Amino acid sequence: MKIKYCLGVALIACAFDASAAEYEIAQRNKAFAPVYLKIKVGDVVNFVNDDPFAHNVYSLSETKSFDVGSYPKGQGKQITFDKPGQVFVECAIHPFMKMKIEVTQ
Secondary structure, three states: OOOOOOOOOHHHHHHHHHOOOEEEEEEEOOEEEOOEEEEEOOOEEEEEEOOOOOEEEEEEOOOOEEEEEEEOOOOEEEEEOOOOEEEEEEEOOOOOOEEEEEEEO
């Protein structure tokens, strides 16, 4: 959500949105690429399926818990990381697929 006009408390949200970055994690050959990513609070990660079969990316981490559901080749699912900490990500279909995202201030 982008804010055009900022007043008072909304000014913080405006500065927060302006500095957010987007990253892409590929799922290729039944592996995440890269397997480690360092991002900042507010950044967005797009998990893109480059394999010819479905993946289901999820995390049970306290920092960010999510489950994007199963999706096929060519599609991506975006997650916004809203607090600092470590996020351990896996694929529910291929449990050996693991990665770590470190979210900093």
